[in-house]
Amino acid sequence: MTVTLDHPPATAPGRPATPGRLARARTALGGSGSAAALFLLAVLLVALAAPLLAPYNPDLQSLLDAYAGPSGAHLLGTDGLGRDLLSRLMFGARTSLLGPALVVSVALLVGIPLALAAAWFGGLVHALVARIFDLVYALPGLLLAVLAVALFGPGLVPAVAALSIAYVPFLARIVLAAARQQRVNPYVDALCVQGFGAVRIAVRHILRNIAPVVVGQAAIAFGYALLDLASLSYLGLAVQAPTADWGVMVSDSNALMGGYWLPILAPGLLIVLSVLSLTVVGARISGERPQPYLRRRSRTRPTGAAA
Amino acid sequence: MGRLALSRLGGLVTTLLLSSLVIFGSLYLAPGSPEDVLFGSRTPSAATRAAVRRQLHLNQPLPVRYWDWLTGVLHGDLGRSMVTGQTVSSRVGDGLGVTLALVALSMLLVVLFGVGLGTAAALRPGPVDSAANTVTSVTVAVPPFVASTLLISGFAVHLGWFPASGIGTGALGELRGLVLPACALAVINCGFLARITRNALREQLAREHVQTALVRGLPRWAVLRDHVFRNAVPPIVTAVALLTSGMFASTLVVETAFAVPGIGMLTISSVAQKDFPVVQAVSLLLVAAFVICNAASDLIQALVDPRLRTAGRTA
Numbered sequence: 001m002t003v004t005l006d007h008p009p010a011t012a013p014g015r016p017a018t019p020g021r022l023a024r025a026r027t028a029l030g031g032s033g034s035a036a037a038l039f040l041l042a043v044l045l046v047a048l049a050a051p052l053l054a055p056y057n058p059d060l061q062s063l064l065d066a067y068a069g070p071s072g073a074h075l076l077g078t079d080g081l082g083r084d085l086l087s088r089l090m091f092g093a094r095t096s097l098l099g100p101a102l103v104v105s106v107a108l109l110v111g112i113p114l115a116l117a118a119a120w121f122g123g124l125v126h127a128l129v130a131r132i133f134d135l136v137y138a139l140p141g142l143l144l145a146v147l148a149v150a151l152f153g154p155g156l157v158p159a160v161a162a163l164s165i166a167y168v169p170f171l172a173r174i175v176l177a178a179a180r181q182q183r184v185n186p187y188v189d190a191l192c193v194q195g196f197g198a199v200r201i202a203v204r205h206i207l208r209n210i211a212p213v214v215v216g217q218a219a220i221a222f223g224y225a226l227l228d229l230a231s232l233s234y235l236g237l238a239v240q241a242p243t244a245d246w247g248v249m250v251s252d253s254n255a256l257m258g259g260y261w262l263p264i265l266a267p268g269l270l271i272v273l274s275v276l277s278l279t280v281v282g283a284r285i286s287g288e289r290p291q292p293y294l295r296r297r298s299r300t301r302p303t304g305a306a307a
Numbered sequence: 308m309g310r311l312a313l314s315r316l317g318g319l320v321t322t323l324l325l326s327s328l329v330i331f332g333s334l335y336l337a338p339g340s341p342e343d344v345l346f347g348s349r350t351p352s353a354a355t356r357a358a359v360r361r362q363l364h365l366n367q368p369l370p371v372r373y374w375d376w377l378t379g380v381l382h383g384d385l386g387r388s389m390v391t392g393q394t395v396s397s398r399v400g401d402g403l404g405v406t407l408a409l410v411a412l413s414m415l416l417v418v419l420f421g422v423g424l425g426t427a428a429a430l431r432p433g434p435v436d437s438a439a440n441t442v443t444s445v446t447v448a449v450p451p452f453v454a455s456t457l458l459i460s461g462f463a464v465h466l467g468w469f470p471a472s473g474i475g476t477g478a479l480g481e482l483r484g485l486v487l488p489a490c491a492l493a494v495i496n497c498g499f500l501a502r503i504t505r506n507a508l509r510e511q512l513a514r515e516h517v518q519t520a521l522v523r524g525l526p527r528w529a530v531l532r533d534h535v536f537r538n539a540v541p542p543i544v545t546a547v548a549l550l551t552s553g554m555f556a557s558t559l560v561v562e563t564a565f566a567v568p569g570i571g572m573l574t575i576s577s578v579a580q581k582d583f584p585v586v587q588a589v590s591l592l593l594v595a596a597f598v599i600c601n602a603a604s605d606l607i608q609a610l611v612d613p614r615l616r617t618a619g620r621t622a
Contacts, residue, residue, distance in 0.1 A: 138322045139329075140556035140597050143574075143590055150578040150586045151333055227450045231560045234452045235575055250456055259464055268453040276448035 033284035036277035043274060047093035056084035058091040058244040067260045079263045080254050089266060091244040096271070099160050099238065100225035104171075104218050106164035111172030112214070116202045119179035130176065133169035141166030142228055149237040156229075159238040163228055167221055174217045178210040216286020223278030230271050246271050311609050319602045326594045327380070330587050331373050380591065386584040390577075395588045399570060403592070405474070406562070406569035408481070410554050413489040413496070418547060421497045425504025429512065430531075439501065446498030451557045455491040455564035462487060474567055488565045492557055496550045503546040507539040514538075541612040548604030555596040 026034050046053060055075070062082035070077045076085040118129035141163050148162035149155075182188065183206065191201045207214070232238035233247030241248055249267035256264055351359070360366050367375075379386065385395035428439035462468050474484025511517060512535055520530045558571030566572065570589050577585035 134318075135322055135325055138598050138601060139326055139594060140553070142556045142559060143593055143597075146559060146574060146578055147330065147333055147586070147590055150581065150583070223448070227448075231450055231452050235560060235563055237575075237578070247452075250453060256456055256460055257464060259460070261460055264456050264460065268456060271450065271453060272445070272448050275450070276445060279448060280444070 029281065029284050033280055036280040039273060039277045040281065043093055043270075044097065046090050047097050050090040050094055054084075054087035054090045056087040058083060058087045059242060060084070067255065067258065067263070070262070076266060077262055079249070080252060080260075085263055085266060088244040088249060089246070089270065092246045092249060092267060093270070095156070095233075095239050095243060095245040096226065096230060096247065096274075099156055099229040100222045102160045103163045103167055103225040103229070104222045106160075107167035107171050107221065108214075108218060110164070111168040112175055112207070114168075115172040115175035116179055116207065118176055119183050119206070120198055120202055122180075122183070126176075126180075130173075133173050133176070136165065137169040137173065139166065142231065145228065145232055146237065149232070154237045154240060156238050159229060159232050163225055167225060170221055170224075171214075171217055175210065175214055178213045179206050182206045182209055213286045216282045216284070219278050219282030219285060221282075223275040223282065226271065226278070227275050312606060315602045315605050319598060322598050323595060326598070327377060327591055328373070330590050330594070331376055332369075376587075380588070385588040388577075388582055388585050390580050390582045390585075395584050398573060398585060399588055399592065402568055402570040402573045405481075405485075405567060406555075406558050406571060409485050409488055409492070409558060409562070409567060409569060410551065412482075412485055413492040413554060414547070414551055416489055416493040417496045417500055417550065420493070421500025422504050422543065424497070424501040426508060428501065428505040429508035436505075439505070443498040443501045446494050447502070449494050449498075450560075451491050451495060452560045452564055454494040455488070455561055458487045458491050459565070484565075484567065488561045488567050491561050491564070492554055495557075496554065499550060500543070500546055504539070504543055507542045508535060511535045511538045541608050544607050544611055545604045548600050548607060552597040552600030552604075555593050555600070559593075 025037075029037055060083060062078070065074070065078050065082035066080050068074055068078045068082070074084050074086070076089070079085055079088065114129055118126040144166050145159045145162040148158040152158040179202075188201060188206070191205060229238055230245075230247030230250070233245050234251045236248075236251065239245040239248055246267035250264055250271070252263055255261075357366075365372075376386070383396055385399060387394055388398060391398070424439050424443065428436045428443075463470065469487045470484050474481050514534075517530060517534050520534060521527065558569060559574055560571070561567070562569045562571035563575045570592060574586060574589045574593070577583075577589065
C-alpha cells in the first residue's frame, strides 16, 4: 500500500490543541480515505433506511415495463421483470452488506481469542494455533463455500458459514503478529507485576493498542468477503434469485445479451466502489503511517509501544 | 535448499491430506445420505436401497471408505459420476487442460501488464505514478464476475469479436474463446502485481548501494538491471505464484460466466446436480493446485534469492 503524505503534520507532538473527533478522523483517513468513508456511510444509511427511501417495492413486477430506460417514474429504469432498479439497488445493499458483516463478525469472534491466547502463552500454544491458521489459510474460501453449498444446498447461511471459517486466518494472523509484538513490551510485564489478570491485560491493553490494525484488516476483509459473497450470489449459490442482491442482479444474462447495460452495470459499479472504499479505508486505518492519536497516546506508554 | 524443500513438501502433504479429509468427510455432514441423490424424489424399496449402498460401498465403515477413496485417487481412479456414469477422471481430464490453458494465458497477461505498469510507476514518479496508482486501486476492487460481464457486454455482444459463451474448436478457436475469460481473470490480479512490483522496485531504488552507484555515474540502465531488478525479483515471483493459486479458485466464477468447459465450470454444474464424486475430485484438484502454487512460491523464492536457502523457515 502506498503511503502518501497528502496532509500537513498538523498534530505534531507538542501541539497543544486537541482537534475534534471528526477532524482527527479526517486527518487520519486523508482525502481519498474520507471520501471512501463517506461513501460507505451513505451505502450503510441507504441499506438501513431502504424501506423508507425506496420509491417502489423491490419485488413489484410490471412485465409491460421490462427493461424500461431511466424516466421520471423509474429514475434508473427497470429490470427484465419490470421491477424498479433503484429500489432493488437500495434493498440489494441490505443483503450485500449483511453477508460480509456476518462473515467478518464470526471470523473476529473466533480469531481474536485464538490469536490473543497464542500471543499470550507463546511456545507450544502459539505453534499449534499458527499451524492451524496456516492450514486453513491454504484452503481457498470460495471453494470451501462451494463445497458447503454442495452439501447443504444453496443459500446465504452455508456460504457465510464457510467463508467465516476461511476468513479466520486472514484476520487472526495479523492480530497474532501484532499482539506478539505487544506481548514483549515492558508495560505488559509491569501490569502483570501489579497483579492484573491475563485476560484483562490481553483485552484492555494489548487488544486496545493493536485496535487500528484489527479494525483496518477487518475493513479489508469485509471488502473481500463482499466480493466473494457477491461472486457466489452471481453463481446462484448464496442469495437466491427473487431477492434483491447486487451479485444476483449482475447475473441477469438476458439484460447482458439484450444489450441493456444499466441493470448490470449499476450493481456491478456499486460492488466495485464498495470494495474499493473498504480497501482504501482499511489500509488507511491500519497503515504504517503514524496516526496522530496513536502518536499522542504513545508518549504516555512506556518505551515505544506503538506497533 | 534440500532441507527447505523437504519441510515445504511436508507441509504440502499435510495440507493435502487434511483437505482431502475435509472434502471426503464433509459428505457425511450433509443432510440425508448420498444415495438419496440418485433416487431423487422416488422412494426406493429397502432392497434397492441396500443394493445401491453396496454398489457405492456405503455399507463399509467411514475410515475404510476414506482409505479406498484416497488410494484410488493416488492411482488416478477418482470414482464414477453419479449423474452421467462416466468415470470422474475422464470428465476431469477433459476440463483440466482447458483450465490450465486459461490460467496460463491469464497469468501471461498479468505478468506483462502488471510488471509493466508497476515498473512504469516505480521509475516515473509524479503523474505516471499517480495515474498508475489510481488504475491499480480500481482494478483490485473489480471482481472477476463483474469484469466478465463487462467484457461480454463490450467485446462479445456489442462488437462481436469474441464468443460470449463456450470455446471454439481447434487450437485457434479455443484460444479465441479463452481471450475474454483470461482478461476477466487478469484484471484484479494485474492490479495486485503492479502494486507489488512498484513497491519492490521503489524499495530497491531507495537502497544506499543503488544511490551510490548512480552518484558514481554508472549508467542508469546497468544499475537498474544489476541492482534494482535483480533484487526486486523475489517478492514479484512470490506474488505471481500466490496470484496463480488464487486464480484457480476464481476459475469457478469466470468459467461459469463464459461457459468455458474447464474444471471450474464442472465444479459448479456438479454442485447444482449434487454429483458428489465429481465435486470431491474437482475440489481436491483445485485445492491441490492452490496449495502447490503456495508451496512453489516459497521454493522459487529460495531459488532466486540465495540468502533464503540456508534458513530453514521463511515464515
